Amino acid sequence: MNNLNRQITVDELDFDAIKLSLKEFLRGQSNFTDFDFEGSALSILLDVLAYNTHYNAIYTNFAVNEMFLESASKLSSVTSLAKTIGYTPRSKLASTARINVTVSNVPNNPSSVTMPKNTAFRSEIDKVEYVFLTTSDVTVSNTANQFIFNNLEVIQGESLSQNYITSDSSNYVIPEKDVDMTRISVKVYDQPNSNIFSVFNAADDVLRIKSTDSVFFVKQREDLYYELFFGDGAIGKRPANGSRVVITYYKTAGIVANGCRDFYYAGGWAGDYYYSVTSSGASTNGADEETRDSIKFNAPRYYKTRHRAVTASDYEVILKQHNPLIESIKAWGGEDNNPPIYGKVFISSKPVGRAKFTTEEKDSMVAWLRENRSVLTVVPQFIDASILNIELTSSVYYDPASSDISPDSIRSIVMSTLSEISNNLNQFNMNFLYSQLTGLIDNSYRAITNNITKLRVRNSITPNTGVTYTHRLKYGNAILNNGNGGNIWSTRFFSNDYDNRVYLKDESDGSIWIFSEDQFGSATKKKRVGDVDYNTGEISFTINFRDYYDSDFEIVFEPKSYDILGINNYIISMPIDLVELTVMSNKTNTTTAIR
Numbered sequence: 001m002n003n004l005n006r007q008i009t010v011d012e013l014d015f016d017a018i019k020l021s022l023k024e025f026l027r028g029q030s031n032f033t034d035f036d037f038e039g040s041a042l043s044i045l046l047d048v049l050a051y052n053t054h055y056n057a058i059y060t061n062f063a064v065n066e067m068f069l070e071s072a073s074k075l076s077s078v079t080s081l082a083k084t085i086g087y088t089p090r091s092k093l094a095s096t097a098r099i100n101v102t103v104s105n106v107p108n109n110p111s112s113v114t115m116p117k118n119t120a121f122r123s124e125i126d127k128v129e130y131v132f133l134t135t136s137d138v139t140v141s142n143t144a145n146q147f148i149f150n151n152l153e154v155i156q157g158e159s160l161s162q163n164y165i166t167s168d169s170s171n172y173v174i175p176e177k178d179v180d181m182t183r184i185s186v187k188v189y190d191q192p193n194s195n196i197f198s199v200f201n202a203a204d205d206v207l208r209i210k211s212t213d214s215v216f217f218v219k220q221r222e223d224l225y226y227e228l229f230f231g232d233g234a235i236g237k238r239p240a241n242g243s244r245v246v247i248t249y250y251k252t253a254g255i256v257a258n259g260c261r262d263f264y265y266a267g268g269w270a271g272d273y274y275y276s277v278t279s280s281g282a283s284t285n286g287a288d289e290e291t292r293d294s295i296k297f298n299a300p301r302y303y304k305t306r307h308r309a310v311t312a313s314d315y316e317v318i319l320k321q322h323n324p325l326i327e328s329i330k331a332w333g334g335e336d337n338n339p340p341i342y343g344k345v346f347i348s349s350k351p352v353g354r355a356k357f358t359t360e361e362k363d364s365m366v367a368w369l370r371e372n373r374s375v376l377t378v379v380p381q382f383i384d385a386s387i388l389n390i391e392l393t394s395s396v397y398y399d400p401a402s403s404d405i406s407p408d409s410i411r412s413i414v415m416s417t418l419s420e421i422s423n424n425l426n427q428f429n430m431n432f433l434y435s436q437l438t439g440l441i442d443n444s445y446r447a448i449t450n451n452i453t454k455l456r457v458r459n460s461i462t463p464n465t466g467v468t469y470t471h472r473l474k475y476g477n478a479i480l481n482n483g484n485g486g487n488i489w490s491t492r493f494f495s496n497d498y499d500n501r502v503y504l505k506d507e508s509d510g511s512i513w514i515f516s517e518d519q520f521g522s523a524t525k526k527k528r529v530g531d532v533d534y535n536t537g538e539i540s541f542t543i544n545f546r547d548y549y550d551s552d553f554e555i556v557f558e559p560k561s562y563d564i565l566g567i568n569n570y571i572i573s574m575p576i577d578l579v580e581l582t583v584m585s586n587k588t589n590t591t592t593a594i595r
Contacts (some may be wrong), residue, residue, distance in 0.1 A: 019050035075292045076222045087299035088218055090324045091181035091226065093352065094250050095156040095257035095286030097123075097132060101149040101265075102276040113147045114139040118159050119268040121277060123260035130257045131266060132156050132283070133250075135183075154263070155183065156286065157252035164245040165192060172228040172245060173221070180250045181226055182324055186216050189244040197246075200230070200237075205307055205372065209235050258286045258353045285325055287352040309373040312336075315345055315380065318373055323365060327352045328385075330428035332568055338474055348383045348428065348569035356384045383569045386459060388475070390432060390564065391556075391578040392418070394453040396441060397586040403447035407583045410445055414581060417444040422574045432572045434562035449586050457559055458578070460552045463545040466496065475537035476567035478560035483508050488532055488539065488557045491550040492517065498526065501549045504541060506532055512541050534560070 023046065072078045079089055099121065106113060119134045132154035140147050157180065164172050166188075174184075187197040203215040215236045216228045228247065231238050239245065260283040265275040290298075301317040309315045315331040326349050334344040351357050357365075362382040369380050396414055403410065417440055425432065434455075441451045463471065480487050490504040500516045503523075507513060512530035515523045530541025539555065566572045 016050075018053050019046050022046050022049055070296065072296070073292075076224060078292050078295050079220050079224065080222050082295050082299040083219055085299060085303040087295070087302050087321075089220055089295045090287075090290040092178050092252050092254040092289050093182065093285060093287040093324055094180040094252035095130075095132075095255070095260070095283040095353075097154050097156075097260060097263070097283035098280040099132075099152050099154055099263050100278045100280065101152060103147040103149070103273050104145065104276075105272070105274040106147065106270075107272070109145055110142065112139055112141045115149055115152075115269060120266040121154055121263040122266040123263045123283070125257070125259055128256075130156050130253060130260055131158065132260070132263065133159055133268070151280065155180075155250060155252075156257040156260070156283065157250035159248065160251055161246055161248045164247070166239045166243045166245055167241050170245075172230075172247065174226045174228070174247060174249060176249070176251045177224055178251050178254065179226060180252050181218060183250055184218075184228075185248040186228065187246045187248075188214075188239045189246070190240065192242070192244045194244070203236065206235060211235070212237055252286070254288045255286045255353070258283055284353040285351070287324065287327070307373065308375075309345075309369060309378075309380075310375055312345060314373075315347055315369070319347065319349065319365060319369070322368065325351045325357075328427045328571070330385075330569065337568075338476075343377060344379045344381055346381055346383055346568070348385050350385045350428075350571065355387075357382070385428075385569050385571050386461070388564060388566065388570050388572050389458040389460070389578060390572065390574040391456050391458055392453065392574065393455070393580045394441065394451055395582045395584065396451045397449050397584060398445070398447040399449050400447070400585050403445075407585075410448070411581055411583045413445045414441055414448075414583070415576070415579070417441060418574070418579055418581075419576055422576055425572050425574055428566065428571055430566050430572055432564040432566075432574070455559070455562055456556060457564065458554050458556050460554045463493075463543070463553055465545055465547075468542060468544045470540060470542040473539045473555065474568075475539070475557075475570065477537045477565055479532065479534045479537050479539075480558040480560045481508065481510075481534040482558075487534075488512065488555065490556065491552060491554045493545060493549050493553055494547040496544040496546045502526070504529065504543075504555075510534065512539070514543065 072081060082089060101115070103113065103115075115134060115138050117134055117137050121132045121134075123130055123132065133156075135153050135155055138149055138152060140149055160176065162172075162174060164170055184202070186200040188200055189195075189197045198214050200214045200216045203209055203213075203217050209215055209231070211231070211234055213231070213236055216230055217236070219227055219229070221227050230236060261279055261281075263277045263279055265277060298317060298320065301313065302321055305314045305318050307318075309318050312331040312333050316329045319331075320326045320329055329347065329349040331345055331347045334341040334346065337344075337346055349357065351361075366380050366382065374380055394414075396410070398407070398410055421437060421440065424430075434453075438451055438453055441453065442448050457475075457477070459473070459475070461471065461473070463469065485507040486505060488504070488506040492501045492503045495502050495514070498514075498516050500518050502514050502516050504512055505515055510532050511528050512532060514526050514529045516526050517523045529543055530539065532539045539557075545553070564572055
């Protein structure tokens with residue numbers, strides 16, 4: 001008898017293969033040499049054994065995968081594994097706004113009044129109401145029997161607090177998941193009934209913390225609740241047993257509260273007063289908690305930085321961890337810049353919910369980097385992100401014999417596909433690949449036979465006003481030169497040098513001219529103001545910009561290749577409102593287009 005038949009094959013995972021292996025093993029036994037397994041009750045037992053083995057194999061495979069960050073699929077597993085390398089996933093971020101409040105009809109007309117912290121204001125988006133709270137007490141003086149509170153910061157959410165008495169076994173858990181951990185406040189009272197407290201701040205760099213520093217640390221548990229813990233007396237101060245710990249935090253809705261504009265008083269102060277409320281702009285900065293894929297991407301890279309910024313990727317990871325408002329970031333060394341500028345690292349970042357950071361925010365990040373993380377010889381410099389908007393014109397053809405829906409329905413399907421593509425862009429380091437686009441359009445519905453899709457690129461810039469200024473744009477994408485000019489043009493604007501509205505357009509020799517346009521749309525070429533290098537995509541022009549005629553000042557160009565690369569500070573976007581989609585039958589050339 002062949003001894004190999006007496007062995008079980010243990011590397012099989014498929015149900016049928018496992019059952020066959022069990023049969024071969026039994027046939028290797030003298031009692032079952034000629035046994036008919038298919039026609040006996042033993043076949044049922046083999047099914048059970050094979051099923052149990054198959055089930056356990058799959059379960060073990062899943063369990064082992066959850067032990068490694070790259071292969072883990074459960075958010076709780078990813079969070080737990082990230083914790084082991086010192087990475088805390090970003091929490092939700094509360095949306096904030098700046099409002100101006102004028103208060104009148106105050107009894108006794110005092111010389112000053114104080115608006116207390118957590119005074120509530122309400123706003124709506126799509127008939128959903130959100131509450132915003134002031135973040136501190138603010139006192140203003142009487143101005144002509146009115147009290148004017150300018151530039152008040154309000155934060156969306158509900159202010160909550162949790163009290164604990166310290167002990168060796170205390171767990172300081174925040175019993176809410178939708179918490180903005182960047183705005184948490186921790187006070188430690190030496191006695192439960194004492195009014196004297198110490199403020200503990202969130203720890204940043206464990207290497208810089210002394211034994212007397214009043215800091216707390218944060219970790220996210222496997223159940224996705226956040227937990228605070230204090231130092232041990234060697235790294236960070238340890239509160240004495242019996243102390244009272246008060247944790248104050250905001251429960252927030254996150255990103256959905258961005259865009260609130262109209263605010264009105266909602267309580268928390270004195271209801272008899274008269275309130276006039278205006279906003280300085282829509283609420284911004286709200287964000288949802290970090291996703292599983294983001295944690296898996298960022299955690300190992302943050303671990304590799306060792307709390308110092310040396311390479312360009314170090315700057316990306318460290319800044320994103322330091323400032324949760326960064327949605328996307330790109331850094332490159334001065335040696336990779338065009339032209340090279342050694343001794344610098346260039347950083348471009350996009351905040352959550354808006355186009356760019358303020359000058360004050362960028363200066364603050366640079367100061368933090370230079371003080372805490374940067375190499376002394378390297379100077380970080382921020383450059384605002386610039387958006388390359390793809391304007392798409394697509395003719396989609398379908399076979400009516402293969403379709404059971406209308407052209408309008410086909411158009412909706414294709415537009416849905418384009419929306420998915422659009423949502424996957426809007427990040428640094430993302431390229432637009434034309435062949436993937438056309439392939440996804442063709443595959444979006446079975447009756448579509450082909451599509452003819454063309455595109456051009458639009459880049460909105462903010463020109464300096466009232467002065468003669470040279471703009472230099474380095475797109476890093478070759479620009480088409482058809483030999484006739486008109487490959488590059490701008491939207492119309494007003495210049496201090498001309499009475500009529502003007503625009504820019506290139507000539508075939510690579511020169512850029514300014515054209516003046518009268519009220520009837522007749523254009524006259526006026527003056528050469530710049531040049532273009534079609535191969536490198538570099539454009540420079542000198543203008544004296546006075547005001548906008550169109551809503552934006554945009555440079556528009558036809559790319560030489562429809563594969564668009566997002567280099568350095570450029571982010572590629574494909575706004576759906578710039579898509580012109582035509583659906584028509586391929587049976588005739590006279591079919592009415594659906595737009």
